[in-house]
Each structure stands twice: as structure tokens, then as C-alpha cells.
Amino acid sequence: MDTLTTLVLGFLSIVIVNNLVFSKFLGICPYLGVSGRIDMAFGMGLAVTFVVTLSGTLTWLIDHALLIPNNLDILRYVCFILVIAGAVQLVEMYVRKFFPALYESFGIFLALITTNCAILGMCLFLNLWKVDNIVEAVVLSFGAGIGFTMAICIMAGIRENLQLANVPEALKGAPITLITAGLLSMAFMGFAGMIK
Amino acid sequence: MANSNSPKALQTLLAGLWKENPVLALLLGMCPTLAVTADVKSALTMGLSTSFVLLCSNIVVSLMRNLLKPHLRILMFTLTIATFVTIADLYLKAFLPAMSDKLGPYIPLIIVNCIIICRAEACASKNGLFISIIDAIGMGLGFTVTLCMLGAIREILATGAVFGKQVLPVISENWYLTGGMPNGFIPMFAFALPVGAFVTLGLILGLVNMINKKTA
Numbered sequence: 001m002d003t004l005t006t007l008v009l010g011f012l013s014i015v016i017v018n019n020l021v022f023s024k025f026l027g028i029c030p031y032l033g034v035s036g037r038i039d040m041a042f043g044m045g046l047a048v049t050f051v052v053t054l055s056g057t058l059t060w061l062i063d064h065a066l067l068i069p070n071n072l073d074i075l076r077y078v079c080f081i082l083v084i085a086g087a088v089q090l091v092e093m094y095v096r097k098f099f100p101a102l103y104e105s106f107g108i109f110l111a112l113i114t115t116n117c118a119i120l121g122m123c124l125f126l127n128l129w130k131v132d133n134i135v136e137a138v139v140l141s142f143g144a145g146i147g148f149t150m151a152i153c154i155m156a157g158i159r160e161n162l163q164l165a166n167v168p169e170a171l172k173g174a175p176i177t178l179i180t181a182g183l184l185s186m187a188f189m190g191f192a193g194m195i196k
Numbered sequence: 197m198a199n200s201n202s203p204k205a206l207q208t209l210l211a212g213l214w215k216e217n218p219v220l221a222l223l224l225g226m227c228p229t230l231a232v233t234a235d236v237k238s239a240l241t242m243g244l245s246t247s248f249v250l251l252c253s254n255i256v257v258s259l260m261r262n263l264l265k266p267h268l269r270i271l272m273f274t275l276t277i278a279t280f281v282t283i284a285d286l287y288l289k290a291f292l293p294a295m296s297d298k299l300g301p302y303i304p305l306i307i308v309n310c311i312i313i314c315r316a317e318a319c320a321s322k323n324g325l326f327i328s329i330i331d332a333i334g335m336g337l338g339f340t341v342t343l344c345m346l347g348a349i350r351e352i353l354a355t356g357a358v359f360g361k362q363v364l365p366v367i368s369e370n371w372y373l374t375g376g377m378p379n380g381f382i383p384m385f386a387f388a389l390p391v392g393a394f395v396t397l398g399l400i401l402g403l404v405n406m407i408n409k410k411t412a
Contacts, residue, residue: 022390023390024231025226025227025230025231025390025393026227026305027227028226028227028230029224029226029227029310032223032226074282074286077278077281077282077285077304077307078275078278078279078282081274081275081278081307081308082271082275085270085271085274111270112310114270114274114308115274115308115309115310115313116308117227117305117308117309120304120305120307120308121301121305124301124304124305125301128300128301168402169405169409170402170403170405170406170409171398171402171405172405173405174223174398174401175398175399175401175402175405176398177398178394178395178397178398178401179394179395179398179399181394181398182390182391182392182393182394182395182398183391183395185389185390185391185394186386186391189389189390189391
């Protein structure tokens, strides 16, 4: 199979089939916390996409250029988390300078991208899946971000409509969101097996 | 000193179990809660590893709390946690290789488990060593118990077993050909899949809401 086909299939698989939120349970905290309004969800998705692409690429480079040749596997987690924290700091500074209104509405959740498991998870998966090509690493991390954006936007759309629904008293808030997420992940199971 | 401390210590310990239970009340650490609770064994391993990291990081953070600069605080927390997670990961790889393979990236993902940072920030960076240790034990216990409970519910519904032991007789294949009533438990595989995780946790949270409302 030529390279382009591999890349396109890899991208589609990480966005739809192996979606980080629905099949790997990564990034659940912002997925439940910021999915109240669709514009905020979209902004969050874009921020995560940027950070995950940047840190996925950088950690892949560090892993293959520094850690593996020098047998420093033991430092992998510490290095990865440092790179991610740095990338988030960058995004935070950028958003505060150019989109102050968005910065206000995100509040703590922007800094919490550091502890978004989708990002560290993606960096670890690049290592676990033995991705040995930088282009593939970039495409996969970008796809992971797009997949997250899609998941959080779908969820926000549903939740905006859910506000008008008559939910049983005890299930209001987080419980009904989780059950909705369950139904969504069942829908996405339909894509399983589409791409090997 | 010990007398004035003990009621507070007991309160801190119990808070982690119910009132401030990390999963059921604070909604922290959802990713491992959902990802590794398909059976009790992996839930227990995950709970204990997280508790170990929580305890160690609480001790270290509490000891260095007077040296912390505010803007470097979170970075120091994360680095401390990453160090202990590496220890836990290497230990599991050496002594429980099968379990380590099964949990895969979810062990390193303890680094970004919000419970640990939350406790470092909310408790260990403000309190002495003793209270921090008690808090870590309470929270760790609450997390482990919740994970195991969720794991037990999902495992029994998905396979009819708990901790790998069959407790419900699973229905024989082709039972419908013999006619009559089903002669055993019908496994619901959906509960081992992501759907089961989301729906089970959602319903449990609903139940907790109901209980809290009744007792309030």
C-alpha cells in the first residue's frame, strides 16, 4: 500500500473508529466539563487539536532522537509531561493575548489541558503502536485532535437540546451526560471493523 | 496533640470514602474509572497503583510545601507524580507482566489522573505530613473501592463471573432449541464494552444523587 493510502486510512481510523473519547476513554474530564455550550466546546476542541499535534510530534522526535538511542526509556513519562506542559503554556499565552473573551470563559479548563489524558495518551499510543515515521506521527496526532473536537461538539449539541428535555430529578447533570455518552459510543461502535 | 488531631484525622479518612469520594462526588479521575473497570482484577490493580502514587506524592508535596513557588507549583506536582508513576509502572512490568500488558497506557496515564493533582493542591500543599498521609489513604481507599464496585457490576453482567470466578451459571449454547425457559444467566457483552462503562457509571451516579437527597 502506498504511503498516501496508509496516511488517509490512519487518519480516518483515529477520527472515527478508534476515536479517543468513545473507544479509549481519553479526555473524559473536559468532555464532560466543557461540553455545555457548542461554541466553547469548539474552542476547546481546537486548543486540544493544536496541543496534541504539537506535543505528539515533539514527543515522537524526542523519543526517537534522544531516548531510544541512549536507552533512556525510563525518563519517557517525565519528558512527555514536560513537553505537554510547555505546549499548553504556549497556547494559554496566545489565547490570553489574542482572544481575551475566550480566555475568560475557559477559566481553569485551559490550564487543565495539561492533565487532559487524550494528549498524554496519544503520545503514549504513538510509542505503543510503534509508529516509525514522522509524517505518520503528525497525521495521527492531528487526527486524534480532530476526533476529540468532533466528539465534544456532538456532545455539546446534544446537551444544548437536553436542557429542554424532562430528565428525572436524580439523573440531572453528570449522570444523564454519561448515559448520553454511552449511547453515542454505541453509535460509534457501528464503525468498528470498517478499517483494519 | 494526638487527641485534638484524631477527630480531624478520622473525618479526613471518612470524607474520602463517601462525602468527598473522588469518583462519586468530585467526578475526578473518570478516564481510568471508565477504562479499566471491565473486570475486578484490573480495577483492583489500577486502584492500588493509583493509591500508591497518591500516597507517595502527598508525602513528598507535603514535605516540600514551604519551598514551592506559586507559578512553578503545578509543574513540580506533575514531575513528582511522573516519577512515582514510573516506579509503579516498572514494578508492574517486573512482577505482574500480564496485568501490565492488559492495562497498557492506562498505568502511565495515572500521571494525568486529576485526583492526584487535586489532592496535592487542595490538601498536601496546605497541611502537615500526618493529615496528608491520612487524606491520601482515605482518598485512595475510596477510589479503589469505587473502582472495584464498578468492576464487579460490569464483570458479573458481562460474563457472570466475579474476580475470574464463575458465580452465575452461564446459559448453555442453543438453549432455545430445547424449548422452555432459559436455563441460566445470559451474558450481556455490552457491559464489557465502552457503552457499559458509561451507562453503569451514569446510573450509579444517579443512585448516589437519590441517596444524598433522601438523607439530606
